[in-house]
Amino acid sequence: MDIKAIRSQFPILDQEVNGHPLVYLDSSATSQKPISVIETLEKYYKEINSNVHRGVHTLGTRATDAYEGAREKVRKFINAKSTQEVIFTRGTTTSLNWVASSYAMANLKEGDEIVITVMEHHSNIIPWQQVAKKTGATLKYFPLQEDGTLSLDAVQATITANTKIVSVTHVSNVLGTINPIKEIAKIAHENGAVMVVDEAQGAPHLKIDVQDLDVDFLGFSGHKMCGPTGIGILYGKKHLLENMEPVEFGGEMIDFVELYDSTWKELPWKFEGGTPTIAGAIGLGAAIDFLNEVGLDNIAEHELKLSQYALEKLSTIEGISIYGPMDPAKRSGLVTFNIEDVHPHDVATVLDAEGIAVRAGHHCAQPLMRWLKATATARASYYLYNTEEDIDKLVSGLVKTKEYFSDVF
Structure with missing residues (x-):
């Protein structure tokens, strides 16, 4: 897959949010639309x-x-x-x-x-x-x-x-x-x-x-x-x-x-x-x-690589809890997590200040939240237009979030 060519077909991605290039990691809530649509x-x-x-x-x-x-x-x-x-x-x-x-x-x-x-x-x-x-x-x-x-x-x-x-x-x-x-x-x-x-x-x-x-x-x-x-x-x-x-x-x-x-x-x-x-x-x-035209098999292969990369990179963050199977072959294009002592809404707010869009809350799955023993979680979901660089920015933003709240408290 030519990710650069694919990204060029999504005009909404070519913008800044809060002074930073948009990193859209909320496709499980709704995906962005290509120019053809x-x-x-x-x-x-x-x-x-x-x-x-x-x-x-x-x-x-x-x-x-x-x-x-x-x-x-x-x-x-x-x-x-x-x-x-x-x-x-x-x-x-x-x-x-x-x-x-x-x-x-x-x-x-x-x-x-x-x-x-x-x-x-x-x-x-x-x-x-x-x-x-x-x-x-x-x-x-x-x-x-x-x-x-x-x-x-x-x-x-x-x-x-x-x-x-x-x-x-x-x-x-x-x-x-x-x-x-x-x-x-x-x-x-x-x-x-x-x-x-x-x-x-x-x-x-x-x-x-x-x-x-x-x-x-x-x-x-x-x-x-x-x-x-x-x-x-x-x-x-x-x-x-x-x-x-x-x-x-x-x-x-x-x-x-x-x-x-x-x-x-x-x-x-x-x-x-x-x-x-x-x-x-x-x-x-x-x-x-x-x-x-892109190919569902190509999309699945791309997301498998992103899942593997995301799980590997996020696991290096101290105090992070990642939910769901750790085998990337058993999951689709998202990773849900919590940072110790930081509410997921605060995580999402700090990330948004960095131009990174993630979802925070119970994700319309309250029984599952109780099963996880969590009141809420943060979720980064990626799609065919996301890159490893997007994951890197997410990880950097989460490290900054941890530092900010450790300084505050």
Whole structure:
């Protein structure tokens, strides 16, 4: 990968923050956007802007073609069998909530089990809490190993014949842990359970093949993978989606409307009521084009090297605690840490003064914070446009942070 050439395609990186060149290490929260995506959005609004599926005029046809063309790009990106299995949503949170509120609410009952992990983002915990409360199902958690990874033996022991849903993140947004989704799905299916995957942190970094993984539902967000905000994907196996009721009702998702009853369009449109996020979908298609051009394998290889470098360099800082597996091959592009006697918010504030953007807080993962025995952590997350020099500046900034607070106290 030519990192210099890649960085040149991200105009936001070419600026100073607080008098320093920007070092952006918060891609797990949202990635930056290449010029090709920005120009695609601009072109849509300047040349194509029209509603989809409704008008027979030229602009309407162009918009519909671009919108449905983006759906086909997503289908290829995740290797779904059909575009009928690809539904545009507002993001991962919406996708997971739709599975919970439509599929799970209709299919679970008292005595059934839902199994998730402690490392989940809140958006993959709270919907299942609500399902359990309303259906009488039991919510269970896979135990984590000391390094924040999942043991397949523990997975096998936790899933039972009563388990109906297993929902797991592919990549932890705190630990960076890459979970063995294919193997977990196999165990889930052997016990008659449906496999749901939070792919928000996986899709930007890993090559995803839903047929090879054999997952039943999967959701991810465009804004974490070089695309626009407000657009996401719900993948579902066709036979499952066909038997689910829509979550939102209104225009475009209907077939016929009578005074007292209505029927729905076929997949995927029965789930896309109202005017969709047309520009966002087209922008996501452009982001997929960009990622395919760079190559997901190249991105993964680059991030593996950065992880190895970051873990090595950060480990030299006295008083640092690094969370998650220390084997870079077992984690994705982030490192979460705490500095002894320094609150992570203070760490992030001092780093920001140096032009370095990191995330601090509980990262929408409060149960995991309690498991880690931490109230909050700092997180540096890197992507295809980051370099070893960025890691060096992070380390230098953390050393300066330690010195500053040791002087203060």
